[in-house]
Amino acid sequence: xxxxxxxxxxxxxxxxxxxxxxxxxxxxxxxxxxxxxxxxxxxxxxxxxxxxxxxxxxxxxxxxxxxxxxxxxxxxxxxxxxxxxxxxxxxxxxxxxxxxxxxxxxxxxxxxxxxxxxxxxxxxxxxxxxxxxxxxxxxxxxxxxxxxxxxxxxxxxxxxxxxxxxxxxxxxxxxxxxxxxxxxxxxxxxxxxxxxxxxxxxxxxxxxxxxxxxxxxxxxxxxxxxxxxxxxxxxxxxxxxxxxxxxxxxxxxxxxxxxx
Ligand SMILES: NC(=O)c1ccc[n+]([C@@H]2O[C@H](COP(=O)([O-])OP(=O)(O)OC[C@H]3O[C@@H](n4cnc5c(N)ncnc54)[C@H](O)[C@@H]3O)[C@@H](O)[C@H]2O)c1
Numbered sequence: 481x482x483x484x485x486x487x488x489x490x491x492x493x494x495x496x497x498x499x500x501x502x503x504x505x506x507x508x509x510x511x512x513x514x515x516x517x518x519x520x521x522x523x524x525x526x527x528x529x530x531x532x533x534x535x536x537x538x539x540x541x542x543x544x545x546x547x548x549x550x551x552x553x554x555x556x557x558x559x560x561x562x563x564x565x566x567x568x569x570x571x572x573x574x575x576x577x578x579x580x581x582x583x584x585x586x587x588x589x590x591x592x593x594x595x596x597x598x599x600x601x602x603x604x605x606x607x608x609x610x611x612x613x614x615x616x617x618x619x620x621x622x623x624x625x626x627x628x629x630x631x632x633x634x635x636x637x638x639x640x641x642x643x644x645x646x647x648x649x650x651x652x653x654x655x656x657x658x659x660x661x662x663x664x665x666x667x668x669x670x671x672x673x674x675x676x677x678x679x680x681x682x683x684x685x686x687x688x689x690x691x692x693x694x695x696x697x698x699x700x701x702x703x704x705x706x707x708x709x710x711x712x713x714x715x716x717x718x719x720x721x722x723x724x725x726x727x728x729x730x731x732x733x734x735x736x737x738x739x740x
Contacts, residue, residue, distance in 0.1 A: 484612030700739030
């Protein structure tokens with residue numbers, strides 16, 4: 481997701497600093513952005529001049545301390561609370577005092593991250609959809625501690641990216657994933673019980689429900705590991721059986737069959 485978010489921001493004219501854990505992953509992420517923009521040029525979605533300017537606006541770093549000159553930081557590390565808490569604690573120290581700190585978390589409590597940052601009034605969720613370049617929605621998530629000014633700035637930023645914004649309270653799964661996850665997990669159940677084939681399930685959702693992508697294809701796109709982490713995060717807070725990930729999904733994640 482980080483690569484897609486960086487691409488959207490750079491294509492909208494922002495100077496972007498991409499931070500990864502090491503230079504190998506950084507190079508892989510930057511290469512992904514380059515390929516995506518070349519594809520956009522080939523499809524006539526952007527000019528080659530725009531591609532080049534957007535690429536030049538992106539700087540890559542492998543050290544969080546280099547984010548000391550950013551007005552807005554959008555965190556997109558894996559969906560693991562301890563990891564995100566650590567990142568927000570470090571961002572609270574490193575980012576300029578005025579900077580807004582946003583999380584692309586799908587399901588974790590933004591309030592946890594806000595408190596970890598030491599500047600909770602400037603923290604909110606900025607949940608992009610996959611693929612970030614294409615999907616027109618940006619879900620903003622406010623906590624009890626988010627300042628109104630932070631939301632105003634985040635909304636203006638989202639609109640400057642060409643996104644439509646919706647605002648959700650910090651509640652498990654927010655709006656989009658609270659609606660989406662049960663259908664993804666149900667599609668696995670239908671497939672496992674042999675009710676219908678993979679393609680029939682996806683076609684039914686596309687043509688019957690008007691979904692642009694079937695739930696099983698969407699599962700692959702999001703990544704099975706991310707879906708399990710999301711389902712577990714919502715289940716842990718709600719104990720709602722609609723969010724209990726089927727065992728086969730866990731086995732596939734353990735086996736490295738992640739989709740994508
Ligand atoms: N995959 C999706 O469709 C999707 C959609 C919306 C939101 N999200 C959310 O976006 C976040 C990332 O998900 P993903 O699927 O891109 O995960 P991913 O595992 O594909 O990517 C995470 C990246 O973060 C990097 N990383 C790990 N620790 C880091 C650190 N301390 N500093 C900098 N980089 C670090 C990893 O090297 C990796 O490249 C999660 O919170 C997820 O819930 C994902």
